[in-house]
Amino acid sequence: MRKSALKKSEVITLSIASALTLAALTANLLLRVSPLHIVLPLIGAGAYCALVALNELHPRIPCDYIQTGEAAVGALVLLGALMFSENRIAITGALLTAILLYGAYLSGVLAPDKKEHSINGALAQGAVAVIIIFLTAGAGRELSSLEPILLGRLPAAWGGSALPAAAAAVVVLLFCIARLAGNKLRMYSHGIPFFAGSRMAWAGIGALMIAARGLLISITILFAGITCGIGVSVNRLYRGRLSAAVNLLAIAGFTQVSVFTAALAGFWYAAGLSFIGSYILFAVYYNKRTHLYDRHQKP
Amino acid sequence: MIDIKNLSLVINNAVILDDISLTVNDGETIGIIGKSGSGKTMFLKTVAGLVAPSDGIVLFNGARLPKSARTAGTIVSYCGGAVPHNPDEGLYNFLLLARMSHKKALRPFSDFDRQVAEEYIQVFGLGPFRDRSIGLLPDGIFRRVLLAYALIRGAGALILDNPTNDLDIVSLKMLKKAIARYVMNGKRVALVCANDLNFITQTADRLIVMEDGRIAETGTVDMINADLVKQYFGIDVIISRNIYTGKPEIHFFPDT
Numbered sequence: 007m008r009k010s011a012l013k014k015s016e017v018i019t020l021s022i023a024s025a026l027t028l029a030a031l032t033a034n035l036l037l038r039v040s041p042l043h044i045v046l047p048l049i050g051a052g053a054y055c056a057l058v059a060l061n062e063l064h065p066r067i068p069c070d071y072i073q074t075g076e077a078a079v080g081a082l083v084l085l086g087a088l089m090f091s092e093n094r095i096a097i098t099g100a101l102l103t104a105i106l107l108y109g110a111y112l113s114g115v116l117a118p119d120k121k122e123h124s125i126n127g128a129l130a131q132g133a134v135a136v137i138i139i140f141l142t143a144g145a146g147r148e149l150s151s152l153e154p155i156l157l158g159r160l161p162a163a164w165g166g167s168a169l170p171a172a173a174a175a176v177v178v179l180l181f182c183i184a185r186l187a188g189n190k191l192r193m194y195s196h197g198i199p200f201f202a203g204s205r206m207a208w209a210g211i212g213a214l215m216i217a218a219r220g221l222l223i224s225i226t227i228l229f230a231g232i233t234c235g236i237g238v239s240v241n242r243l244y245r246g247r248l249s250a251a252v253n254l255l256a257i258a259g260f261t262q263v264s265v266f267t268a269a270l271a272g273f274w275y276a277a278g279l280s281f282i283g284s285y286i287l288f289a290v291y292y293n294k295r296t297h298l299y300d301r302h303q304k305p
Numbered sequence: 306m307i308d309i310k311n312l313s314l315v316i317n318n319a320v321i322l323d324d325i326s327l328t329v330n331d332g333e334t335i336g337i338i339g340k341s342g343s344g345k346t347m348f349l350k351t352v353a354g355l356v357a358p359s360d361g362i363v364l365f366n367g368a369r370l371p372k373s374a375r376t377a378g379t380i381v382s383y384c385g386g387a388v389p390h391n392p393d394e395g396l397y398n399f400l401l402l403a404r405m406s407h408k409k410a411l412r413p414f415s416d417f418d419r420q421v422a423e424e425y426i427q428v429f430g431l432g433p434f435r436d437r438s439i440g441l442l443p444d445g446i447f448r449r450v451l452l453a454y455a456l457i458r459g460a461g462a463l464i465l466d467n468p469t470n471d472l473d474i475v476s477l478k479m480l481k482k483a484i485a486r487y488v489m490n491g492k493r494v495a496l497v498c499a500n501d502l503n504f505i506t507q508t509a510d511r512l513i514v515m516e517d518g519r520i521a522e523t524g525t526v527d528m529i530n531a532d533l534v535k536q537y538f539g540i541d542v543i544i545s546r547n548i549y550t551g552k553p554e555i556h557f558f559p560d561t
Contacts, residue, residue, distance in 0.1 A: 065391050118390075145385045186411055192394065193402050199387035200454075202405040245438070 016246040023252050025257035037269045043164040047261040049170055050158050050230025053177045055254040057222040058237040060184055060305030063191040064115050064215045067086055068120040068242075071223050072235035072284045075130025079108050080227035082134045084155045085141060094164050101227065106220035113216050118293060153273040156280075157264065173225045180218050189217075232277060233264035239291040277286035306331050307352065307462055307494055312361035314351055314518070321347045322358070323518040329462075329494045336509025336521040337498035338486060340538055344518040345498040346385070346466050352496065353383035353464050366464060366492070378406030384455035392440025396431060396450060397422065399439050404455040406446055425453040428483050430475070444471045452480060463487055463495040469504050477501075479506050499552070502529070502555045507547065529553040 034044050054071075061067060067136075071077045083104040087097040116122050142149055154160045161169050184191060193201045194211045201208050226234050238255045241249060262282065268276035307329040314322035322344050329335055337345050350356045352363050354370040354377060362369060370377050389399065404418035426432055429449040433440060439450060448471040455463060468480055481504070488495050499505050505512065506526045514522040514537050521537065522528065534542045534555065543556045 036443075062393060063391070065393075108438060189405060189414075190410070192391070192398070193405055195391035196389035196394070196399075196402070197387065199385070200389050200402065202375050204372075204374045 011176060012247055015173070016248065018249060019244065019246065019252055020255070023055060023255035023259060026253050027262060029260035030259055033266050034269065036261055039265055039269050040162065043157075043159060043265055044262070046162050046170060047158055047230040047233060047265060048258055049174050049177070050226045050228070050233055051254065051258040052263045053173065053225035054230065054234035054237045054257050055250065056177050056181045056184070056228065057219060058241045058253055058257075059181070059250060060215065060218055060222065061238060062186075062241070063184070063195040064212075064219065065111075066118040067109075067123060067196060067219070068238070069116060069123045069127065070235040070238040070288060071226065072131075072232055073120075073124045073127045074112055074286055075127035075134070076105060076108055076112075077224050077232045077235065078084045078127075078131040078134035080105055080223070081152070081155050081232070082137060083137060084160070084227070085152065087143070088151075088155075089138065089249055094160075094169065097160070098169070098224070098228065102224045105224050105227070106217065109216050109220045109223070111213070114264060124288070150273070152277075156231045156277040157233065157268055157273055158227065158229045161229055165304060170229070176221055177225060180222065184218075230261050231280075231281040232284075233261045236260050236287045237279060239284070239287035242291045243287070243294065306366055306492070307496075308364040308367070309352060310362050310364070310476055312348075312351060312363065313359050314347060314356065315359045322351060323520050324463040325361070325518075327513070327520065327523075329496065331492045331494060332488050333511060334488050334495040334509050335511050335513060336495060336505035337513045337515060338500075338502060338505055338537075339494065339515035341500075345515050347518075348467050348515065349383070349464050349496060349498055349545055350385070352462075353381050355383060362407055375406050378458060378460065380460055381462045381464060382455045382458040382460035383464045383466070384468060386470075388451075389439060391532055392561055393437075393438050396437055396439055396442070397426070397435045400426065400431075400450065400454055401455055403454045404459075406458065406460075421457050421459060423455050425483070427517065428456075428486070429453045429479050445473050445476055448472055449479070450484070456483055463493065465497045465499075468497065469499045469501045477504060481543075484508055502534075505556070506553050507550060526552055529555070 015048060031044065050240060056227050067074060078102055083101050084097065087100040112123065112126075116126055138152070142151065154163055191211065194208060194215075198205060199209050234257050237257045241253050244252050246252070260280070264276045265278050307327075309325060309327040312322055312325040325348065327335075337348065347356060352360050365380050366423070370380060389450070401414055401418060403407070404414055404421065407418065408414060426435060429452065431446070431449060431453060434446055439447065441536045442450065452468055455465065460531065463484070465484075469477060472480060474512055484495050485499065487493055487507070497505065497508060499546050509526055512522075512524060512526050512528060513520050514533070516537055522533065529544060530553070531542055531544055534540065543559050544553050545556065546552065547554050
């Protein structure tokens, strides 16, 4: 592959992303935010960054996890599981199972079209919001019980280092596998006619992609809640070199801004900022033609 | 060399291909013509192993196509109307993927693989577009990329189904040269079906006319004449000869 030097605009983008992330981190330290609340979302950001890279090779799901409704489904499952159990393994298992099933539905039933996914996601979010209000009000609980779920603070509350270590290991492992099998996965992304393998192998890779996606989204929801929902849009809008680095900095920086907002104004503001930020970027991406030729828009 | 014996295809009681037998010798380019619905595409897909025949066999150098799709990819390369689904892929990286059948799993592409990709980037004039995403290419250039992909695979049998779609006159010339160069290189054959009769007569060594799933006529390109076109396409044409190649050229009568 021919390499060329970074363009001026790419250097500027990278510098701005680095500066903003560093500034948000420093502000959080100055505000004396708990180190766990600063560090653990970075695991979620790493997981979501790996997911965005994987999403490039699985173009069937073109939206962020907020727009697809995966974040809402995850939040609902966590809330429900927390009502019945305090066992962290059971709670994590329930989240993973629900996200895997929902991911299979997104990949298998919906067309690979951002409009279809976003409408489906909006409906899912509406339904989840109604159920959550019913569950919390019905059980006489405060809506503030959603804070650890929406901001991904359950692992910090649970304590222990096994879960964060395992999550970080899964992220690194999946990232390495994706790098090693990159060519095969890229062939997979183009469809069966361009895949040098059997139909069964193609379907097998599809199933593995859904599984890997489910794992990464579960880790993101557990460790960063809904604060990573800008990743896919940033990635689609920024087409320069070192896009993985820009994306990681953007997601990590955004999680830190959410932490900062929560410390300063409360968790509803932080959750709202994540939600609105994600939708604003999605709207920009949605209305921008990132591909000139319509033959590619609906594979 | 391809040996096709008694190839038949029946789908929902409709006979799509009817007892086709044909031998394609090394270094030969076969042009396939016929009206829409005559069975050209299904014939090519069946030969390429993409559709299982109801009867008959296709042998490549005396052997059936292996079940392993990876190995089969080194024997047959088919280019039809399929479009890659990931528009974000860069042109050069996409073309390199065509060499996947030639490399071992988890190994990087060899220098030879890169050399082959570079060669066809030059042949199809894709140099100025090599760093672009394939989703950002004009239709004509995108079509050239798909054709380059098929040739870069370096399979023994090159099967092109309507390769002239979307191609401008420059691209047609590039494609004609590329096919000629491809079959000259070792034990290779090409089967090309196109609705552009002039492209076929200038490119093929031998012609096949298909009708109702059967081979109706076969011979050199010189067999093309006004009567044959009238018989199989139902239109009146004038045939002249190319002043350089001496091969037939078809001209339509103006509407009266």
